[in-house]
Amino acid sequence: MTFRSKAFETALSRVAPVLSPPTEKVADLFGSNTFNDDVMRTLLSPEAYTKISNAIKSGSTIDREVADEVSAAMKSWAISKGASHYTHWFQPLTGSTAEKHDSFFDLNADGKAVEKFKGSALVQQEPDASSFPSGGLRATFEARGYTGWDPSSPAFLMDNGAGGKTLCIPSVFISYTGEALDYKAPLLKSLVMLDKAATSVCQFFNRDVDKVIPTLGIEQEYFLVDKALYYARPDLLMAGRTVFGHSPARGQQLDDHYFGSISPRVNAFMADFEFEALKLGIPVRTRHNEVAPGQYECAPTFEEVNLAIDHNALLMDLMQKVGDRHNFQVLFHEKPFAGINGSGKHNNWSLSTDTGINLLAPTSKPKENLRFLTFLLNVVKAVHDHADLLRASISSAGNEHRLGANEAPPSIVSVFLGRELTAMLEDLVNKGEITLEKGENFYYKLGITRIPNLQRDNTDRNRTSPFCFTGNKFEYRAVGSAQNSASPMIVLNTIVANQLLEFKREMDERLAGGEEKKVATVAILKRYFTESKKILFEGNGYSEEWIQEAKERGLSNIRETYDALHAYITDSTIQVFKRIGVLSERELHARYEIELENYVKKLQIESRVIGDLALNHVVSTVVKYQFKLAQTARSLTDLEMLEEAEPIKEIIKDISAHVVVIKKLVQEMTEARKNANGVENLFERAKLYGSVVKGYFEEIRYHVDKLELLIDDEDWPLAKYREMLFLE
Template structure:
């Protein structure tokens, strides 16, 4: 029987790029054609219905059932005209992926005649079986009823089924029969409303024309591509999403030649294809490039309103998976699919925009606007400082645990980079009670190359080692994992900033009683905030050991394990915060804590099982066969009176035997540790045991297996190697 690895390699190496044709000459001709957006609604709805639905979208107005009926009729007609046969409420349960239950537009009338039907009641509400989705103890498994509810602020869209016909997907919230949120969207929408209210109230001190603040988000998505045949030949990738074994190739990313390099033809064809499909769905993808690690790439969209950006990112990941199948690729979103090289993040670029077209995080040369800008920046800094551990909890997962603190990822220590210019402005504010933030004229580089147009120098650098960095007109939260739902992080960030802005108003009102001028009162409050939170600011190398020591001196947390990080959710301050801001009640927060712990346990458990299976049934069995071959060789050499020549062979046999014994011993110990953990009734304690007693065997087993990869004949090694997974495209 041929080695599966070499069979997969032959298949992968013989593939060719699939030609991809654009849907039309101009993007404008097909952008959003599969979305039931405002433009489509304007043409299909009555003027009154359109006005009322846009009021609901823009200003959170209530949608009456009669309007829902009209929208449903228009949506049905539009979907059928595009080839749709089914509809579904598309939602984001706490599994970490999206969910959908398709219902046909087809129905039978009382006379048995076939009709196409879609009422407003079906648009507004559906009932998926909630018992099979995680609830964290909010519901018993035998209590199945749950509801999905239409979110009109995120346009419905059409998803190609891939086998003829399309499905109308309606973005929705998901709640239990008793009303608790069982999804990401419900608390996200509440956090956005809370932040809008709090930020607008603060804006009123500076500009009475501002009536609404819209948090915006741009999600940069990193991912790996692996040929499908190579992927299938690696059970660990299939089961766990990452490689539990694999020796470093001679060439990895050390030459730094992959970043922004020429995109391989097959990969480029895949990118072009999924971008066409994304643009049809109204996902504004703009950027594609090679990332630092071989086999790693990135896609980035234009900024959007946060809720829509998160829906689009979840949809994009699903779309990439489907298009990858067409091109015989598998997309890896795991935070650390390969040891020793860069993992994948989901960089969340977050800002605050007003209904008057102002970015509240954009510097200005006008004094009044500058004070407003500094006000929002300092309040964000104060919010992150006061709730750094909660922000850390929002990015905690089994996958991100491998990535945080590695060379390419921000450390688990939450810190903020503001840049030299902004930091100096805050120091001047603290020391002189004035804001010396002068944008000034553009500064140009003098390159001595006349034919090259003048290049403008930004007034602040970028720091890729900072988990939460100011990048000129937004904050970039770089520590979010590549496979995560960004809603988890945005719920926390929106909530803590909203809470801080509410507190700012209280503190400002108290200061206004002591100062004649409002500006002086604002400056005084900001000075107090800056002094109380400046320890979280760090401009240096966040990857260095010096920063770890410095952070400890400053009293900043360095929470390394996922169970420890998640525990922050259940602390009294966290529970009170979410309830006070109207985002989640205690039961909902505690349920999410339980769900995240269970996901962590299951992920580590799967990795442990895959590791044991591969180690014993693939690696050890191969090593024993190879030892048998070497034993025959050594015996033949001795029989030929070539004793000296047989010694190196015997040495290899001894090393193989020693490593096999170590692997078997540690796999058995790992299984015993897993059994002990599984018998613990308390989820918190079970997660702790998986994080400490089960995972402690991972590196030991991996070390021995990776050494065997170097010892055993390449033609006998059963697992696709890193050099093949990363470089065969």
């Protein structure tokens, strides 16, 4: 019995576990493993609680005395709930989270065991920074780096299974010289600056607004594969995607998996990780089957951006741990299987005020709609002016497989607003007035009296648009499922903050010149719409016609990651990030180099996996099978059954032809990889990997997948698509 056969039998024997749901109500369960506001209010003195609250709300500094009190309360709370260790939980530029566990246990001067956690340990830790990607900000022999506590994201307890619990403290990660080595530090800076810029613009319409809070809801798509079948695919294990695999007769063409009934085993996994997520304060609300077989999605309630990104990174880690309990491997790669939809991480972004107003929600009041149009058009203008940078923020080796296919937003950045909003903007330009009035809600008349009235939204949804307006928010659909959402959000926050500051400067100049506020606002918005109109697109973003039209409009269509990433180091990008104070020129260049290097390494790994699987798994198996066929053909020939032997000989010839090509292509790919590795310039190396080495991937795959159809099913060494995708 082959390893694949054993894996298939193991997967086939799985049954859905019987879960014991928590006895608490969801409201009581929510946040039970977080050091949240209720816990702080109970355990801290009123003075310390007030200072912590002010730090979270307004960004005021926390002094060391307060940190000592908070650390003592955290330690007491964590130990009472079974924690033995603590860690600064941070998000380095590896794309995953990182943690170094330290024990509360210590020895005092008398050699007696004590439990200790000082304020200094809460505020700052020193993990080794030399082995994390720095893009040249740190030499490999310079190890010192610091993590710093972020009080705006609640500390939480991570259950380590048999290993107990660990107190996790969300933190930033910086180098010895102060540069950001993570996603959180620049994200927090971008949020502060966006708040200031948006609040200053709000003041033109409503003096009561003191704070603007960017909000985010992250829809997470993923695949599930049985653990046994996962381990029967070395490519999934090493590269996160299947480099070979013939499409099954039935894939997603019947559209029967989308929103279909969730299988008991998958549902048990979903319920389990949702309960664990709720304990950690992650407000997961939605679960459903996605378009492709074996593909699923979950989504939370909207949260403040920093918290939403922390929660998504934590959720991905949590899903993997819970998946182990259910013998599932969770796949976050953007394109783990060829021929079916890949996975995205749709980022739904909006702006809300401390007075409860959604700045991207149209209303029935003309004055409020002028405010709405101001923020809407400033976002559109920011995306228009920095489209290439926004494209760079979602560029990766994994997402490169997905973008531009007939399943995901194209590599052309465009904005969808919907017909009604576009008509409103046209009227603003042509007539100088806003003609869209919400008025009475529009209801569908279905002619079925027992069905309640169904209300129509003011915009349709366009799933082919990478950046679309969906009623009261923008949905950035092009983000990859394996990405840290901080990357595109840092860019979006920064370019919108920059644009809002520019709008305020223009308004101040016009008002100082005696122009009436409404007249000045409309004049600026008219110009913004005219200048940005070419990026607005209402049609099918998957169509070939759009590619041609976008070219005629002068929009970029940057297909390759190595080209897209260059936007990080252009003069316009450097100026914007410097002006807003989010990333320095040195930090931008570092991130550019890190992303390029990561791209090279991913393709290097995939190339090695392809060579290994092709020669050591596929070809070796095929040669053995050929020998069996040859023996059969020889026996038939000896029996003078020449006609019966002929089809077998043809199969042998077909197999030989594919094997010869595979060996030739693998050898050429290996030489191309060696040549690329010898190039010192990182961009040129990435270009060689992306344009030459990667060019062999599909060629080799074609011949391997043809062999899958020629070899006896029992002999084929790799778990097949039909087994991985349809065995729930």
